[in-house]
Amino acid sequence: MCGIVLFQVAENKFLETTWTPCPFRLIDYTKTDMELTPRQIVAELDKHIVGQDEAKRSVAIAVRNRWRRQQVDETMKKEISPKNIMMIGPTGVGKTEIARRLATLTGAPFIKIEATKYTEVGYYGRDVESMVRELVENALGIVRNTEREKVQEEALKRANDRLVDMLLPPHTRMRKPFDEDDEDEEYDNEDLSDAELVRKVKHDRNREKIRTMLDAGQMEERIVSVVSETRAIPMVMGNIPGMESMELDLQEMFSKIAPKSTTRRELTVKEAREFLIEQESDQLLNKDKIQSAAIELAENLGIIFIDEIDKIVASEKQHGADVSRQGVQRDLLPIVEGTTIQTKYGYVKTDHVLFIAAGAFHRASPSDLMPELQGRFPIRVELKDLTKDDFVRILTEPDGSLTKQYYALMQTEQVTLQFEEDGIDALAGYAFSINQKMQNIGARRLYTIIERMLEELSFDAPDRSGETVIVNAEYVRQRIDELCKDEDLSKFIL
Numbered sequence: 001m002c003g004i005v006l007f008q009v010a011e012n013k014f015l016e017t018t019w020t021p022c023p024f025r026l027i028d029y030t031k032t033d034m035e036l037t038p039r040q041i042v043a044e045l046d047k048h049i050v051g052q053d054e055a056k057r058s059v060a061i062a063v064r065n066r067w068r069r070q071q072v073d074e075t076m077k078k079e080i081s082p083k084n085i086m087m088i089g090p091t092g093v094g095k096t097e098i099a100r101r102l103a104t105l106t107g108a109p110f111i112k113i114e115a116t117k118y119t120e121v122g123y124y125g126r127d128v129e130s131m132v133r134e135l136v137e138n139a140l141g142i143v144r145n146t147e148r149e150k151v152q153e154e155a156l157k158r159a160n161d162r163l164v165d166m167l168l169p170p171h172t173r174m175r176k177p178f179d180e181d182d183e184d185e186e187y188d189n190e191d192l193s194d195a196e197l198v199r200k201v202k203h204d205r206n207r208e209k210i211r212t213m214l215d216a217g218q219m220e221e222r223i224v225s226v227v228s229e230t231r232a233i234p235m236v237m238g239n240i241p242g243m244e245s246m247e248l249d250l251q252e253m254f255s256k257i258a259p260k261s262t263t264r265r266e267l268t269v270k271e272a273r274e275f276l277i278e279q280e281s282d283q284l285l286n287k288d289k290i291q292s293a294a295i296e297l298a299e300n301l302g303i304i305f306i307d308e309i310d311k312i313v314a315s316e317k318q319h320g321a322d323v324s325r326q327g328v329q330r331d332l333l334p335i336v337e338g339t340t341i342q343t344k345y346g347y348v349k350t351d352h353v354l355f356i357a358a359g360a361f362h363r364a365s366p367s368d369l370m371p372e373l374q375g376r377f378p379i380r381v382e383l384k385d386l387t388k389d390d391f392v393r394i395l396t397e398p399d400g401s402l403t404k405q406y407y408a409l410m411q412t413e414q415v416t417l418q419f420e421e422d423g424i425d426a427l428a429g430y431a432f433s434i435n436q437k438m439q440n441i442g443a444r445r446l447y448t449i450i451e452r453m454l455e456e457l458s459f460d461a462p463d464r465s466g467e468t469v470i471v472n473a474e475y476v477r478q479r480i481d482e483l484c485k486d487e488d489l490s491k492f493i494l
Contacts, residue, residue, distance in 0.1 A: 038064045041105060048101050048400065049094045050393040055087055055381045059098060062354060062379070063106060066301055069352070082354040084336065084376055086309070088361055089383025092442015095358040099305040108301035109139035115357075116311045118328050128331045131304055132341040132348055139298040140345065143290050151284040152277070159276035160214055163269060166224040167210050168203075220270040227264050291345040302353040306332075310359030313368045329370045336376040386435075386442055391428035394443055395419075402450055413461040415469060417454075422473040427453070430480050453479045 036044070041060035042053075049056070062085055069080045087095050096112070103110040111134050118128045148155075213219050267275065314326040335341070338351035357377055359366075366374060386394075395403050403419045410417040431445040453476060457469060469475075 035067060036064075036105065041102075044105055045098060045101055048398050049097050050397060051386070051390050052089075052094045052098070052383050055089075055094070055098060055383050058085055058379055058381045059102060059356065062356070063102070063303075066108065066303075066354060070300065080352075081338075082352060083379050084355040085357070085379045085381060086366060086377035087356065087358040087381045087383060088366060089358075090362070090385060090440055090442060091360050092440075092444040093383045093386055094443070095383060096307055099307070099356065099358070102303075102305075106301075106303065107142070108303060109135050109142060109298045110303045110305070111135050111138050112305040112307060115306050115309045115328065115332075118312075118331075128328060128335060129341050131306075132298075132335065132350060132353075133343045135302045135304060135353070136294060136298050136343050136345055136348055139302065140291065140294040143294045143297060144285070147285050147290060148281045151281055155277045155280040155284060156273075158280040159273050160211065162276055162280075163214060163224065163273060164207055164211050166226070166272070167214075167219070167222065167269075168207050170203075170207070214269070220268065222269045223266050224269055224272050225264055226267055226272055226275065227262055295343075295346050295348055298353070299349050300352055304353060304355050306355060306357045308359060309357040309369075310361040310364050313364040326370075329373050333370065333373050333376070336373065385440065386432075388428050388432040391431050391443070391446065392424055394446065395424050395427060402446055406450065406454060410457070410461060410469075414465040415457070415461050415467055417457075418468060418470045420470060420472040423471040423476050426473040426476040426480075430476070449480060 038057065038060035041063060042056045045056045045060075062083060065083070069077055072080065087098070089095055099112050103112065111131065113131050113134070118130075210219070312325045312328045312332075314329075335350050336355050338349065341348050341350065355377070366377075366380065395401055403424065407417045407419075427446065427449060431443075431449055434449070435441065435445050453471075456479075457464075
């Protein structure tokens with residue numbers, strides 16, 4: 001099955017220049033990061049997520065065990081496998097939020113994927129192996145950013161040298177008639193005449209003045225001309241099921257034979273410096289070593305969060321989409337169990353990748369998954385339904401709670417939004433009550449209720465600058481009570 005190859009012109013870096021790789025040694029990334037203790041991890045999660053202590057503890061222990069494994073000897077390290085976790089609970093109780101916050105806490109490669117976007121090999125869609133390739137890309141970004149910081153000083157020096165050359169090119173020897181062949185010939189000061197030597201010394205002095213002004217930030221708004229290179233990037237159209245790696249290879253192959261063109265851009269010194277630093281940093285890095293370190297980092301510390309795993313449970317009727325769902329489970333099994341996946345950076349083993357699965361399991365149960373797949377998630381954590389007290393805490397305790405978010409939004413219009421305790425209690429009561437009467441969507445119900453309550457204020461806020469709006473129980477009832485009584489209407493609005 002052949003695809004159609006299209007070429008999209010996208011701007012690449014500046015013109016290639018000669019360079020010498022910087023002799024640096026990659027640090028052992030598998031020995032760093034994730035040094036937070038389980039108690040510290042739970043404390044960080046508590047800042048953003050209310051309740052669900054059991055799930056937080058299980059995730060914190062699993063993350064800490066990743067660090068512990070790196071401290072043992074090599075023989076024992078190979079024997080220790082990750083204890084994968086399955087979080088079970090209704091929607092809106094914090095499963096996805098735990099994963100999102102965990103990604104910011106760990107310095108390890110972390111990706112969150114939806115199980116529903118994968119199909120069985122042979123069906124149109126993405127195959128499950130692509131999640132491992134995404135994990136490697138994430139690890140590559142971590143390693144590259146760390147190495148960029150190490151060469152930042154040298155890259156800045158080289159960028160400033162190039163800026164000086166753009167503002168005032170180096171001195172060139174005045175040519176005599178018929179000596180065009182000697183244009184680029186190196187020369188010593190002894191080869192120069194007295195007049196040429198005076199010109200060269202004066203020229204070098206001016207270059208040093210420009211360098212000093214650059215360092216002092218006095219030339220940031222000067223315009224320099226930069227030549228950039230555009231390369232045609234191939235886009236392979238026509239998704240080949242299960243052949244994503246082949247598409248990447250085709251893109252790389254066509255990119256080498258794609259036509260190039262150069263363009264000249266006018267940039268300020270400040271903009272050009274940023275651009276040149278990025279280019280020089282890339283040239284100073286050893287890409288092969290970075291790719292090897294990224295693969296090792298993904299293999300040893302990678303974490304993959306699989307959300308909506310309950311949606312790939314097949315029903316009793318094995319037809320249509322159910323066939324592909326069962327196939328996704330079969331394809332997922334060897335990856336969770338441990339296998340080798342081919343990526344464009346090399347082969348990646350998933351034996352020690354930590355998998356955390358989550359699902360609501362409204363119409364199915366974990367036992368409906370393939371027995372082999374169930375066994376690969378030995379730790380089961382059940383998240384509890386949110387109570388009214390939980391809603392009150394959600395509205396007040398987290399650093400980025402909804403009440404604090406809306407307060408900050410209204411402050412931009414010079415309107416002070418003041419939430420009283422009875423007002424927060426009323427909001428929590430309505431959220432809990434509506435969840436019990438209709439579909440239970442957990443904490444997401446608070447979004448719809450508060451947005452509905454503040455709809456009028458949000459519209460009129462520009463005209464109410466300087467006012468203070470007090471949200472108490474009466475304020476909430478006036479705007480929500482009638483809507484809650486009309487069940488038919490509330491089904492669509494709340």
